[in-house]
Amino acid sequence: MKSLTHYLTFQVKQRMEFVNITKDVERVVAESGVREGLCLVNAMHITASVFINDDEPGLHEDYAVWLEGIAPHDPSRYRHNRTGEDNGDAHHKRQIMGREVVVAVTEGRLDFGPWEQIFYGEFDGRRPKRVLVKVLGD
Amino acid sequence: MKSLTHYLTFQVKQRMEFVNITKDVERVVAESGVREGLCLVNAMHITASVFINDDEPGLHEDYAVWLEGIAPHDPSRYRHNRTGEDNGDAHHKRQIMGREVVVAVTEGRLDFGPWEQIFYGEFDGRRPKRVLVKVLGD
Amino acid sequence: MKSLTHYLTFQVKQRMEFVNITKDVERVVAESGVREGLCLVNAMHITASVFINDDEPGLHEDYAVWLEGIAPHDPSRYRHNRTGEDNGDAHHKRQIMGREVVVAVTEGRLDFGPWEQIFYGEFDGRRPKRVLVKVLGD
Numbered sequence: 001m002k003s004l005t006h007y008l009t010f011q012v013k014q015r016m017e018f019v020n021i022t023k024d025v026e027r028v029v030a031e032s033g034v035r036e037g038l039c040l041v042n043a044m045h046i047t048a049s050v051f052i053n054d055d056e057p058g059l060h061e062d063y064a065v066w067l068e069g070i071a072p073h074d075p076s077r078y079r080h081n082r083t084g085e086d087n088g089d090a091h092h093k094r095q096i097m098g099r100e101v102v103v104a105v106t107e108g109r110l111d112f113g114p115w116e117q118i119f120y121g122e123f124d125g126r127r128p129k130r131v132l133v134k135v136l137g138d
Numbered sequence: 139m140k141s142l143t144h145y146l147t148f149q150v151k152q153r154m155e156f157v158n159i160t161k162d163v164e165r166v167v168a169e170s171g172v173r174e175g176l177c178l179v180n181a182m183h184i185t186a187s188v189f190i191n192d193d194e195p196g197l198h199e200d201y202a203v204w205l206e207g208i209a210p211h212d213p214s215r216y217r218h219n220r221t222g223e224d225n226g227d228a229h230h231k232r233q234i235m236g237r238e239v240v241v242a243v244t245e246g247r248l249d250f251g252p253w254e255q256i257f258y259g260e261f262d263g264r265r266p267k268r269v270l271v272k273v274l275g276d
Numbered sequence: 277m278k279s280l281t282h283y284l285t286f287q288v289k290q291r292m293e294f295v296n297i298t299k300d301v302e303r304v305v306a307e308s309g310v311r312e313g314l315c316l317v318n319a320m321h322i323t324a325s326v327f328i329n330d331d332e333p334g335l336h337e338d339y340a341v342w343l344e345g346i347a348p349h350d351p352s353r354y355r356h357n358r359t360g361e362d363n364g365d366a367h368h369k370r371q372i373m374g375r376e377v378v379v380a381v382t383e384g385r386l387d388f389g390p391w392e393q394i395f396y397g398e399f400d401g402r403r404p405k406r407v408l409v410k411v412l413g414d
Contacts, residue, residue, distance in 0.1 A: 001139055001277055001312075001413070001414045003312040003313070003413065003414070005312075005380060005382050005387065036139075036141040036143075036274070037141070037274060038176065038178060038272070038274055038314065040314060040378050040380055042378075042379075042380070043389075044388070044389025044390075044392065045389050045390075045391070046328065046329045046330050046389070046391050046392060051233065051237070052184065052237050053184045053229055053232070053233070054184050054218075054229060056218055056221060058216070058217035058218040058219075058220055058221060058226075059216075059217070059218040059226065059229055061217045062216050062217050062218050062226055062229075062230070063230070063233075066209065066230055070208075070346075071342070077338075078334070078335075078338050079334035079335070079337045079338050080330075080332055080334045080335040080338050081334075082334055083332060083334060088334075088335065088338055091329055091330060091335055091338075092338070092339070092342055094329070095327065095329070095339075095372060095373055095374070096233060096234065096372065097233055098233070098236065098237075098374065099327070099328050099374075099377065100377065100378060101237065101238065102178055102180075102238060102240050102378050103180075104143060104178055104180070104270055104272040106143050106272070111143065111270060111272070112182070113181075113182025113183050113184070113268060113270075114182075114183075115183070115184050116182065116184060130389060132380055132387060132389075134314070134380040134382070134387070136274075136312070136313060136314055136412075136413065137139070137141065137274065138139045138141070139277055174277075174279040174281075174412070175279070175412060176314065176316060176410070176412055189371065189375070190322065190375050191322045191367055191370070191371070192322050192356075192367060194356055194359060196354070196355035196356045196357075196358055196359060197354075197355070197356040197364065197367055199355045200354050200355050200356050200364055200367075200368070201368070201371075204347065204368055208346075234371060234372065235371055236371070236374065236375075239375065239376065240316050240318075240376060240378050241318075242281060242316055242318070242408055242410040244281050244410070249281065249408060249410070250320070251319075251320025251321050251322070251406060251408075252320075252321075253321070253322050254320065254322060274412075275277065275279065275412065276277045276279070
C-alpha cells in the first residue's frame with residue numbers, strides 16, 4: 001500500500017473566501033504514485049471548510065450571502081465570542097459547508113464528474129491556515 | 139489490496155427526489171470481494187447528494203419542505219442563474235445534504251446501524267446523472 | 277493492510293448533547309497499529325452526528341440554539357412523527373452536523389490541526405446509541 005501526506009497553506013485576504021485547490025490536490029495525487037485509492041482533503045482549522053462544487057463566481061457570491069443569512073457574523077450573537085474571539089459565525093458556516101472531502105483515485109487520477117472542483121472555504125481568514133491532503137492506495 | 143469502482147446512473151422524474159440506493163451499493167461491495175475496508179459513495183454532479191438516513195416517506199417529504207425553506211428554488215434569487223441556469227438552489231441544497239458518504243465494510247458487508255440506508259438526493263433532476271461507488275480494502 | 281473496527285456506545289442524559297470522543301478514537305488508532313492510513317468515525321444511528329470542531333462550551337451552546345432555530349423540536353412540524361416518533365427534528369439536525377468524519381492517520385496518530393477534536397452529537401438521546409470507528413492502513 002502506498003500513501004502520501006501533504007500540507008497546503010492558505011492565507012486569504014478577506015474574512016470569507018473560496019479558493020479552487022483542485023490543481024494542488026492533483027499534484028499530490030500524481031506525486032503519490034497511487035493508481036487506485038482514496039484521497040482525503042480536509043481543513044485542519046475549525047473555521048474553514050473543504051468542499052466540492054462549481055467554479056462559478058456567481059455561485060460563490062450566492063454561497064457567501066446565503067451563509068451570512070444562516071450564520072451572521074455579528075459577534076454579539078455567539079457565546080463562543082465571550083472567550084475573546086469574534087469568529088463564532090465561522091464555526092457555524094464551516095458546519096454547513098463541511099470539513100472534508102474524500103475523492104476516489106482511479107487510474108492515477110481524481111475520479112471526478114464533469115464539473116467537480118475542490119474548494120478551500122475560508123470563514124475566518126487573513127492568517128495562514130492549513131489543509132491536509134492524504135492519498136492512500138496501490 | 140483490492141479495489142473496485144462502479145458508476146450508477148439515475149434519471150429521476152422530479153426536480154427533487156430521494157432514491158434508496160443501498161442495494162446497488164451492496165452489490166458493488168459483494169462483487170469487490172473486499173472483507174475489511176471502506177466504501178465511498180459520492181454524487182458526481184454538483185446539484186445532487188449522497189446521504190444516509192431513514193427510508194421513511196414522511197421524513198423525505200419533511201426534507202423536501204425544509205430544504206425548500208433554506209434554499210428556495212426561485213431562480214431570481216441566485217447570481218449563479220445569470221449564467222443561464224435555473225438550478226442555483228440545487229447547489230445550495232446539496233451542501234446541506236452532503237456530497238458523499240464513507241461506509242465501513244466489515245466481514246464483507248456494509249457495517250450499518252439498525253436504520254441506516256444510503257440515498258441519492260437529486261435537486262436538479264430529469265436528466266441522467268451519475269454516482270460513484272469505490273470499495274477499497276482486503 | 278491492517279484494519280481494526282471498534283464500536284463505542286453512548287447514552288446521554290439530554291435530548292441534545294455533544295460529547296468529546298477524541299480520546300476514545302485515539303485509543304482505537306493506537307490499538308490498530310496503523311502508522312499511515314485513514315480513520316472513519318461515524319454515528320450508527322440516524323438521529324446523531326459525528327463532527328470535528330472546537331471543545332468550547334460556549335460554542336456548543338451556540339450550536340444547540342442555532343440547530344433548534346434551523347430545525348425546531350416541535351413534534352407537530354414533522355410528517356415523520358406521524359409514524360409515532362417525536363424525533364423528526366433530530367433527523368434534520370443530524371444532516372447539518374454530518375454523519376461521519378474521516379481523519380488521516382500519520383506516523384501512528386490522528387493527524388490533526390491545533391484545535392480539532394472529534395464530537396459525538398446526539399439529537400435524540402436518553403437511550404444507548406453506537407458509534408463506529410474503523411482504522412485502515414499499514
